[in-house]
Amino acid sequence: MPVVGIPGTLCAPEIFDRLAAALPGGSDTVDAVDWLTAPGPWRIEDVAASVSRRIEALGEPVTLLGHSTGGCVAATVAATRPDLVSHLLLANTGAHMRGHGDVDRILTTITEDWGPSLHAAVLDRSFATPLPSGLRTRLLAYAARVPPAAVLEVLTSQRDLDLTPKLASITCPATVLHGSHDRARSVADARYLAEQLPDCELTVVATGHTPFWEDVPSTVAALERLRAR
Template sequence: MPATAGPGAAGPVVAVPGTLCAPEIFAPLAAALPADLDAVDWMTAPGPWRIEDVAESVARRIEDRGEPVTLIGHSTGGCIAARVAAVRPDLVSALLLANTGAHMRGHGDVDRILATIAADWGPALHAAVLDRSFATPVPPDLRTRLLAYAARVSPAAALEVLTSQRDLDLTPKLDSVTCPAVVLHGRHDRARSVADAQYLAERLPNCELTVVETGHTPIWEDVPSTVAALDRLRTR
Protein backbone atom coordinates (compact mmCIF):
# COMPACT_ATOMS: atom_id res chain seq x y z
CA MET A 1 0.00 0.00 0.00
CA PRO A 2 1.47 3.40 -0.95
CA ALA A 3 2.38 6.06 1.58
CA THR A 4 -0.14 8.79 2.33
CA ALA A 5 0.16 12.27 0.86
CA GLY A 6 -1.49 15.66 0.58
CA PRO A 7 -4.02 17.61 2.64
CA GLY A 8 -7.14 16.00 1.17
CA ALA A 9 -10.68 17.03 2.02
CA ALA A 10 -10.94 19.77 4.62
CA GLY A 11 -14.50 19.08 5.79
CA PRO A 12 -16.36 15.95 6.90
CA VAL A 13 -16.23 12.92 4.62
CA VAL A 14 -18.74 10.08 4.34
CA ALA A 15 -17.57 6.98 2.48
CA VAL A 16 -19.73 4.15 1.12
CA PRO A 17 -18.00 0.83 0.30
CA GLY A 18 -19.01 -1.63 -2.38
CA THR A 19 -20.85 -4.93 -2.20
CA LEU A 20 -19.23 -7.35 0.29
CA CYS A 21 -16.58 -4.71 0.99
CA ALA A 22 -15.82 -3.92 4.63
CA PRO A 23 -15.73 -0.26 5.71
CA GLU A 24 -12.15 -1.01 6.82
CA ILE A 25 -11.14 -0.56 3.19
CA PHE A 26 -11.22 3.20 3.84
CA ALA A 27 -8.91 3.07 6.88
CA PRO A 28 -5.67 4.06 5.08
CA LEU A 29 -7.48 6.95 3.40
CA ALA A 30 -8.97 8.06 6.72
CA ALA A 31 -5.48 8.11 8.22
CA ALA A 32 -4.28 10.36 5.39
CA LEU A 33 -7.01 12.98 5.76
CA PRO A 34 -7.23 15.86 8.23
CA ALA A 35 -11.02 15.52 8.16
CA ASP A 36 -13.24 13.02 9.90
CA LEU A 37 -14.11 10.08 7.63
CA ASP A 38 -17.32 8.21 8.41
CA ALA A 39 -17.32 4.83 6.63
CA VAL A 40 -20.84 3.42 6.28
CA ASP A 41 -21.41 -0.24 7.12
CA TRP A 42 -24.57 -0.62 5.08
CA MET A 43 -24.30 -4.31 4.17
CA THR A 44 -24.65 -5.63 7.73
CA ALA A 45 -27.31 -3.06 8.64
CA PRO A 46 -31.00 -4.05 8.52
CA GLY A 47 -32.62 -3.96 5.08
CA PRO A 48 -34.12 -3.16 2.70
CA TRP A 49 -30.99 -3.02 0.55
CA ARG A 50 -32.08 -1.66 -2.82
CA ILE A 51 -29.86 1.15 -4.10
CA GLU A 52 -32.66 3.64 -3.48
CA ASP A 53 -33.19 2.44 0.09
CA VAL A 54 -29.52 2.47 1.05
CA ALA A 55 -29.14 5.92 -0.54
CA GLU A 56 -32.02 7.18 1.60
CA SER A 57 -30.34 5.76 4.70
CA VAL A 58 -27.05 7.43 3.81
CA ALA A 59 -28.88 10.72 3.22
CA ARG A 60 -30.42 10.52 6.71
CA ARG A 61 -26.96 9.81 8.15
CA ILE A 62 -25.62 12.96 6.48
CA GLU A 63 -28.62 14.99 7.64
CA ASP A 64 -27.83 13.97 11.21
CA ARG A 65 -24.38 15.55 10.84
CA GLY A 66 -25.98 18.93 10.20
CA GLU A 67 -23.75 20.01 7.30
CA PRO A 68 -22.97 18.94 3.73
CA VAL A 69 -20.18 16.43 3.27
CA THR A 70 -17.70 15.18 0.75
CA LEU A 71 -19.25 11.89 -0.30
CA ILE A 72 -17.10 8.99 -1.52
CA GLY A 73 -18.54 5.89 -3.13
CA HIS A 74 -16.68 2.78 -4.22
CA SER A 75 -18.16 0.26 -6.68
CA THR A 76 -21.79 -0.35 -5.64
CA GLY A 77 -21.19 2.34 -3.03
CA GLY A 78 -20.50 4.71 -5.92
CA CYS A 79 -23.94 4.03 -7.33
CA ILE A 80 -25.41 4.72 -3.88
CA ALA A 81 -23.39 7.93 -3.49
CA ALA A 82 -24.34 9.19 -6.95
CA ARG A 83 -27.99 8.58 -6.14
CA VAL A 84 -27.67 10.61 -2.91
CA ALA A 85 -25.96 13.49 -4.74
CA ALA A 86 -28.61 13.51 -7.46
CA VAL A 87 -31.66 13.31 -5.20
CA ARG A 88 -30.33 15.37 -2.27
CA PRO A 89 -27.77 17.80 -3.73
CA ASP A 90 -28.11 19.95 -0.61
CA LEU A 91 -26.32 17.25 1.40
CA VAL A 92 -23.23 16.80 -0.81
CA SER A 93 -20.53 19.46 -1.23
CA ALA A 94 -18.24 17.25 -3.33
CA LEU A 95 -18.42 13.77 -4.82
CA LEU A 96 -15.75 11.15 -5.49
CA LEU A 97 -16.85 8.00 -7.32
CA ALA A 98 -14.36 5.12 -7.55
CA ASN A 99 -14.71 2.30 -10.08
CA THR A 100 -18.43 2.51 -10.53
CA GLY A 101 -20.80 3.41 -13.35
CA ALA A 102 -24.10 4.97 -14.27
CA HIS A 103 -25.48 1.51 -15.06
CA MET A 104 -24.35 -2.13 -15.23
CA ARG A 105 -24.67 -2.74 -18.96
CA GLY A 106 -21.41 -4.33 -20.00
CA HIS A 107 -20.52 -5.30 -16.41
CA GLY A 108 -19.61 -8.77 -17.57
CA ASP A 109 -20.25 -11.00 -14.58
CA VAL A 110 -23.15 -9.49 -12.61
CA ASP A 111 -25.67 -12.12 -13.67
CA ARG A 112 -23.22 -14.90 -12.90
CA ILE A 113 -22.59 -13.38 -9.47
CA LEU A 114 -26.33 -13.11 -8.82
CA ALA A 115 -26.82 -16.75 -9.80
CA THR A 116 -23.95 -17.82 -7.53
CA ILE A 117 -25.32 -15.80 -4.60
CA ALA A 118 -28.65 -17.55 -5.02
CA ALA A 119 -27.22 -21.06 -5.44
CA ASP A 120 -23.80 -21.19 -3.79
CA TRP A 121 -23.34 -18.42 -1.25
CA GLY A 122 -20.27 -18.89 0.87
CA PRO A 123 -16.49 -18.50 1.29
CA ALA A 124 -15.56 -19.39 -2.29
CA LEU A 125 -17.74 -16.62 -3.70
CA HIS A 126 -16.53 -14.15 -1.07
CA ALA A 127 -12.91 -14.92 -1.94
CA ALA A 128 -13.52 -14.61 -5.68
CA VAL A 129 -15.17 -11.19 -5.31
CA LEU A 130 -12.43 -10.00 -2.96
CA ASP A 131 -9.51 -11.19 -5.02
CA ARG A 132 -10.74 -9.69 -8.28
CA SER A 133 -11.10 -6.31 -6.53
CA PHE A 134 -7.33 -5.65 -6.33
CA ALA A 135 -4.63 -5.56 -8.98
CA THR A 136 -2.18 -7.22 -6.58
CA PRO A 137 -2.96 -9.41 -3.53
CA VAL A 138 -3.74 -7.60 -0.30
CA PRO A 139 -1.78 -8.48 2.87
CA PRO A 140 -2.93 -11.82 4.34
CA ASP A 141 -4.13 -10.28 7.62
CA LEU A 142 -6.30 -7.76 5.77
CA ARG A 143 -7.63 -10.45 3.45
CA THR A 144 -8.63 -12.52 6.50
CA ARG A 145 -10.51 -9.57 8.01
CA LEU A 146 -12.24 -8.69 4.74
CA LEU A 147 -13.38 -12.29 4.28
CA ALA A 148 -14.61 -12.38 7.88
CA TYR A 149 -16.67 -9.28 7.18
CA ALA A 150 -18.14 -10.83 4.02
CA ALA A 151 -19.13 -13.91 6.04
CA ARG A 152 -21.28 -11.67 8.26
CA VAL A 153 -23.24 -10.28 5.30
CA SER A 154 -26.65 -11.75 4.60
CA PRO A 155 -26.95 -13.26 1.13
CA ALA A 156 -30.31 -11.52 0.92
CA ALA A 157 -28.54 -8.15 1.22
CA ALA A 158 -26.09 -8.95 -1.58
CA LEU A 159 -28.79 -10.35 -3.84
CA GLU A 160 -31.16 -7.43 -3.30
CA VAL A 161 -28.63 -4.64 -3.80
CA LEU A 162 -26.96 -6.17 -6.85
CA THR A 163 -30.30 -6.97 -8.47
CA SER A 164 -31.43 -3.39 -7.94
CA GLN A 165 -28.12 -2.04 -9.26
CA ARG A 166 -28.33 -4.28 -12.33
CA ASP A 167 -31.79 -2.92 -13.09
CA LEU A 168 -31.01 0.75 -12.38
CA ASP A 169 -29.74 3.35 -14.82
CA LEU A 170 -28.74 6.61 -13.12
CA THR A 171 -28.10 8.42 -16.40
CA PRO A 172 -31.32 10.52 -16.35
CA LYS A 173 -30.54 11.77 -12.83
CA LEU A 174 -26.86 12.65 -13.25
CA ASP A 175 -27.48 16.19 -14.48
CA SER A 176 -29.07 16.89 -11.07
CA VAL A 177 -25.67 16.51 -9.37
CA THR A 178 -24.67 20.13 -8.72
CA CYS A 179 -21.45 19.64 -6.74
CA PRO A 180 -17.94 19.19 -8.17
CA ALA A 181 -17.13 15.54 -8.80
CA VAL A 182 -14.22 13.26 -9.60
CA VAL A 183 -14.57 9.84 -11.17
CA LEU A 184 -11.51 7.89 -10.02
CA HIS A 185 -10.90 4.69 -11.94
CA GLY A 186 -8.34 1.91 -11.69
CA ARG A 187 -7.22 0.99 -15.18
CA HIS A 188 -6.67 -2.69 -14.31
CA ASP A 189 -10.17 -3.27 -12.96
CA ARG A 190 -11.45 -6.69 -14.04
CA ALA A 191 -15.10 -5.71 -13.53
CA ARG A 192 -15.44 -2.11 -14.77
CA SER A 193 -13.82 -0.66 -17.88
CA VAL A 194 -12.38 2.80 -18.41
CA ALA A 195 -15.26 3.31 -20.84
CA ASP A 196 -17.69 2.95 -17.91
CA ALA A 197 -15.81 5.69 -16.06
CA GLN A 198 -15.75 7.96 -19.12
CA TYR A 199 -19.49 7.52 -19.66
CA LEU A 200 -20.18 8.47 -16.03
CA ALA A 201 -17.79 11.44 -15.96
CA GLU A 202 -19.14 12.88 -19.20
CA ARG A 203 -22.67 12.96 -17.81
CA LEU A 204 -21.90 14.64 -14.50
CA PRO A 205 -22.13 18.42 -14.97
CA ASN A 206 -18.93 19.39 -13.11
CA CYS A 207 -16.68 16.36 -13.22
CA GLU A 208 -13.13 15.29 -14.01
CA LEU A 209 -11.96 11.77 -14.78
CA THR A 210 -8.77 10.45 -13.17
CA VAL A 211 -7.42 7.07 -14.28
CA VAL A 212 -4.82 5.41 -12.03
CA GLU A 213 -2.76 2.23 -12.28
CA THR A 214 -4.80 0.12 -9.84
CA GLY A 215 -7.47 -2.51 -9.85
CA HIS A 216 -11.08 -2.11 -8.73
CA THR A 217 -10.22 -0.44 -5.41
CA PRO A 218 -8.09 2.70 -5.93
CA ILE A 219 -9.25 4.16 -2.62
CA TRP A 220 -7.05 1.50 -0.96
CA GLU A 221 -4.54 0.69 -3.70
CA ASP A 222 -3.51 4.30 -4.42
CA VAL A 223 -4.17 6.47 -1.39
CA PRO A 224 -2.02 9.41 -2.62
CA SER A 225 -4.00 9.70 -5.86
CA THR A 226 -7.26 9.50 -3.91
CA VAL A 227 -6.11 12.24 -1.53
CA ALA A 228 -4.99 14.37 -4.47
CA ALA A 229 -8.41 13.96 -6.10
CA LEU A 230 -10.11 15.03 -2.88
CA ASP A 231 -7.82 18.02 -2.66
CA ARG A 232 -8.75 19.08 -6.19
CA LEU A 233 -12.42 18.83 -5.24
CA ARG A 234 -11.83 21.03 -2.23
CA THR A 235 -10.28 23.80 -4.32
CA ARG A 236 -12.81 23.79 -7.17
Protein backbone atom coordinates in the same frame (compact mmCIF):
# COMPACT_ATOMS: atom_id res chain seq x y z
CA MET B 1 -15.95 19.37 6.17
CA PRO B 2 -17.04 15.80 6.98
CA VAL B 3 -16.16 12.95 4.63
CA VAL B 4 -18.54 9.99 4.32
CA GLY B 5 -17.48 6.79 2.55
CA ILE B 6 -19.78 4.13 1.11
CA PRO B 7 -17.97 0.84 0.35
CA GLY B 8 -18.90 -1.54 -2.43
CA THR B 9 -20.76 -4.84 -2.19
CA LEU B 10 -19.15 -7.31 0.25
CA CYS B 11 -16.52 -4.67 1.06
CA ALA B 12 -15.90 -3.83 4.72
CA PRO B 13 -15.81 -0.21 5.89
CA GLU B 14 -12.19 -0.91 6.92
CA ILE B 15 -11.27 -0.46 3.27
CA PHE B 16 -11.28 3.33 3.83
CA ASP B 17 -8.79 3.19 6.74
CA ARG B 18 -5.62 3.79 4.72
CA LEU B 19 -7.13 6.83 3.03
CA ALA B 20 -8.45 8.22 6.32
CA ALA B 21 -5.03 7.88 7.94
CA ALA B 22 -3.47 9.93 5.13
CA LEU B 23 -5.95 12.80 5.34
CA PRO B 24 -5.59 15.79 7.67
CA GLY B 25 -7.19 14.75 10.94
CA GLY B 26 -6.09 11.13 10.77
CA SER B 27 -7.95 7.89 11.21
CA ASP B 28 -11.34 9.37 12.14
CA THR B 29 -11.51 11.52 8.99
CA VAL B 30 -13.76 9.22 6.94
CA ASP B 31 -17.13 8.14 8.32
CA ALA B 32 -17.41 4.75 6.60
CA VAL B 33 -20.95 3.41 6.29
CA ASP B 34 -21.53 -0.27 7.13
CA TRP B 35 -24.68 -0.54 5.06
CA LEU B 36 -24.48 -4.25 4.23
CA THR B 37 -24.88 -5.52 7.79
CA ALA B 38 -27.49 -2.87 8.68
CA PRO B 39 -31.15 -3.87 8.56
CA GLY B 40 -32.76 -3.88 5.10
CA PRO B 41 -34.28 -3.21 2.71
CA TRP B 42 -31.15 -2.98 0.53
CA ARG B 43 -32.23 -1.62 -2.83
CA ILE B 44 -30.02 1.22 -4.07
CA GLU B 45 -32.77 3.73 -3.30
CA ASP B 46 -33.25 2.36 0.21
CA VAL B 47 -29.55 2.44 1.05
CA ALA B 48 -29.34 5.98 -0.35
CA ALA B 49 -32.21 7.07 1.90
CA SER B 50 -30.44 5.55 4.92
CA VAL B 51 -27.18 7.31 4.03
CA SER B 52 -29.09 10.57 3.61
CA ARG B 53 -30.48 10.27 7.13
CA ARG B 54 -26.96 9.61 8.43
CA ILE B 55 -25.66 12.75 6.72
CA GLU B 56 -28.59 14.79 8.02
CA ALA B 57 -27.54 13.83 11.54
CA LEU B 58 -24.11 15.35 10.92
CA GLY B 59 -25.74 18.74 10.43
CA GLU B 60 -23.76 19.92 7.38
CA PRO B 61 -23.06 18.89 3.78
CA VAL B 62 -20.34 16.31 3.26
CA THR B 63 -17.76 15.17 0.77
CA LEU B 64 -19.29 11.85 -0.29
CA LEU B 65 -17.09 8.96 -1.45
CA GLY B 66 -18.72 6.01 -3.18
CA HIS B 67 -16.97 2.79 -4.23
CA SER B 68 -18.42 0.37 -6.79
CA THR B 69 -22.02 -0.31 -5.69
CA GLY B 70 -21.43 2.36 -3.06
CA GLY B 71 -20.76 4.77 -5.92
CA CYS B 72 -24.22 4.08 -7.29
CA VAL B 73 -25.62 4.80 -3.83
CA ALA B 74 -23.56 7.99 -3.52
CA ALA B 75 -24.70 9.28 -6.90
CA THR B 76 -28.31 8.58 -5.91
CA VAL B 77 -27.85 10.59 -2.70
CA ALA B 78 -26.31 13.48 -4.63
CA ALA B 79 -29.15 13.44 -7.17
CA THR B 80 -32.01 13.19 -4.70
CA ARG B 81 -30.58 15.25 -1.81
CA PRO B 82 -28.21 17.83 -3.31
CA ASP B 83 -28.38 19.82 -0.08
CA LEU B 84 -26.43 17.06 1.68
CA VAL B 85 -23.46 16.70 -0.71
CA SER B 86 -20.87 19.42 -1.29
CA HIS B 87 -18.40 17.27 -3.28
CA LEU B 88 -18.72 13.81 -4.82
CA LEU B 89 -16.00 11.24 -5.54
CA LEU B 90 -17.03 8.06 -7.34
CA ALA B 91 -14.50 5.21 -7.50
CA ASN B 92 -14.75 2.37 -10.02
CA THR B 93 -18.46 2.53 -10.56
CA GLY B 94 -20.73 3.36 -13.48
CA ALA B 95 -23.98 4.91 -14.57
CA HIS B 96 -25.41 1.44 -15.22
CA MET B 97 -24.34 -2.21 -15.33
CA ARG B 98 -24.60 -2.84 -19.05
CA GLY B 99 -21.32 -4.45 -20.02
CA HIS B 100 -20.59 -5.49 -16.43
CA GLY B 101 -20.26 -9.02 -17.71
CA ASP B 102 -20.49 -11.17 -14.61
CA VAL B 103 -23.33 -9.62 -12.61
CA ASP B 104 -25.89 -12.27 -13.61
CA ARG B 105 -23.43 -15.04 -12.81
CA ILE B 106 -22.82 -13.49 -9.41
CA LEU B 107 -26.56 -13.27 -8.75
CA THR B 108 -26.95 -16.93 -9.65
CA THR B 109 -24.04 -17.90 -7.40
CA ILE B 110 -25.50 -15.93 -4.48
CA THR B 111 -28.68 -17.95 -4.83
CA GLU B 112 -27.11 -21.34 -5.44
CA ASP B 113 -23.66 -21.33 -3.85
CA TRP B 114 -23.31 -18.56 -1.28
CA GLY B 115 -20.21 -18.96 0.86
CA PRO B 116 -16.44 -18.51 1.22
CA SER B 117 -15.57 -19.26 -2.40
CA LEU B 118 -17.83 -16.50 -3.69
CA HIS B 119 -16.60 -14.07 -1.02
CA ALA B 120 -12.98 -14.75 -1.96
CA ALA B 121 -13.63 -14.41 -5.69
CA VAL B 122 -15.36 -11.03 -5.29
CA LEU B 123 -12.69 -9.77 -2.88
CA ASP B 124 -9.65 -10.91 -4.86
CA ARG B 125 -10.82 -9.43 -8.15
CA SER B 126 -11.16 -6.06 -6.43
CA PHE B 127 -7.38 -5.54 -6.16
CA ALA B 128 -4.65 -5.55 -8.79
CA THR B 129 -2.15 -7.13 -6.38
CA PRO B 130 -2.74 -9.62 -3.55
CA LEU B 131 -3.80 -8.19 -0.21
CA PRO B 132 -1.76 -8.64 2.97
CA SER B 133 -2.94 -11.88 4.55
CA GLY B 134 -4.20 -10.24 7.74
CA LEU B 135 -6.33 -7.71 5.89
CA ARG B 136 -7.64 -10.34 3.51
CA THR B 137 -8.67 -12.51 6.48
CA ARG B 138 -10.51 -9.61 8.10
CA LEU B 139 -12.29 -8.65 4.90
CA LEU B 140 -13.39 -12.24 4.30
CA ALA B 141 -14.64 -12.44 7.90
CA TYR B 142 -16.70 -9.32 7.29
CA ALA B 143 -18.13 -10.77 4.07
CA ALA B 144 -19.16 -13.90 5.98
CA ARG B 145 -21.30 -11.72 8.28
CA VAL B 146 -23.19 -10.10 5.41
CA PRO B 147 -26.67 -11.56 4.81
CA PRO B 148 -26.89 -13.07 1.33
CA ALA B 149 -30.29 -11.42 0.98
CA ALA B 150 -28.62 -8.02 1.22
CA VAL B 151 -26.18 -8.77 -1.61
CA LEU B 152 -28.86 -10.31 -3.81
CA GLU B 153 -31.24 -7.40 -3.31
CA VAL B 154 -28.74 -4.58 -3.83
CA LEU B 155 -27.06 -6.14 -6.88
CA THR B 156 -30.42 -6.95 -8.47
CA SER B 157 -31.54 -3.36 -7.98
CA GLN B 158 -28.23 -2.04 -9.32
CA ARG B 159 -28.43 -4.31 -12.38
CA ASP B 160 -31.87 -2.94 -13.17
CA LEU B 161 -31.02 0.73 -12.55
CA ASP B 162 -29.69 3.26 -15.06
CA LEU B 163 -28.62 6.48 -13.36
CA THR B 164 -28.00 8.34 -16.62
CA PRO B 165 -31.22 10.43 -16.52
CA LYS B 166 -30.41 11.62 -12.97
CA LEU B 167 -26.75 12.48 -13.42
CA ALA B 168 -27.32 15.86 -15.07
CA SER B 169 -29.01 17.05 -11.87
CA ILE B 170 -25.81 16.51 -9.83
CA THR B 171 -24.30 19.98 -9.97
CA CYS B 172 -21.80 19.73 -7.11
CA PRO B 173 -18.12 19.28 -8.08
CA ALA B 174 -17.46 15.61 -8.81
CA THR B 175 -14.50 13.36 -9.53
CA VAL B 176 -14.63 9.93 -11.12
CA LEU B 177 -11.58 7.99 -9.90
CA HIS B 178 -10.88 4.79 -11.79
CA GLY B 179 -8.29 2.03 -11.57
CA SER B 180 -7.21 1.06 -15.07
CA HIS B 181 -6.53 -2.58 -14.08
CA ASP B 182 -10.07 -3.12 -12.82
CA ARG B 183 -11.40 -6.53 -13.86
CA ALA B 184 -15.04 -5.52 -13.31
CA ARG B 185 -15.34 -2.00 -14.72
CA SER B 186 -13.64 -0.53 -17.78
CA VAL B 187 -12.15 2.92 -18.29
CA ALA B 188 -14.93 3.42 -20.83
CA ASP B 189 -17.46 3.00 -18.01
CA ALA B 190 -15.66 5.68 -16.01
CA ARG B 191 -15.41 8.03 -18.98
CA TYR B 192 -19.12 7.69 -19.75
CA LEU B 193 -20.01 8.39 -16.11
CA ALA B 194 -17.78 11.46 -15.99
CA GLU B 195 -19.25 12.81 -19.23
CA GLN B 196 -22.78 12.70 -17.78
CA LEU B 197 -21.87 14.77 -14.69
CA PRO B 198 -21.98 18.55 -15.28
CA ASP B 199 -18.88 19.43 -13.22
CA CYS B 200 -16.62 16.40 -13.22
CA GLU B 201 -12.93 15.48 -13.46
CA LEU B 202 -11.89 11.98 -14.57
CA THR B 203 -8.77 10.61 -12.89
CA VAL B 204 -7.39 7.25 -14.03
CA VAL B 205 -4.75 5.53 -11.89
CA ALA B 206 -2.82 2.26 -12.28
CA THR B 207 -4.78 0.21 -9.74
CA GLY B 208 -7.49 -2.40 -9.61
CA HIS B 209 -11.10 -1.93 -8.51
CA THR B 210 -10.23 -0.17 -5.23
CA PRO B 211 -7.96 2.81 -5.96
CA PHE B 212 -8.44 4.59 -2.63
CA TRP B 213 -6.76 1.63 -0.90
CA GLU B 214 -4.27 0.70 -3.64
CA ASP B 215 -3.03 4.22 -4.45
CA VAL B 216 -3.59 6.45 -1.45
CA PRO B 217 -1.41 9.39 -2.64
CA SER B 218 -3.30 9.68 -5.93
CA THR B 219 -6.62 9.49 -4.10
CA VAL B 220 -5.59 12.18 -1.62
CA ALA B 221 -4.46 14.39 -4.52
CA ALA B 222 -7.76 13.81 -6.33
CA LEU B 223 -9.69 14.69 -3.17
CA GLU B 224 -7.65 17.85 -2.67
CA ARG B 225 -8.33 19.00 -6.23
CA LEU B 226 -12.00 18.14 -5.84
CA ARG B 227 -12.46 20.02 -2.59
CA ALA B 228 -10.63 23.05 -3.99
CA ARG B 229 -13.26 23.39 -6.72
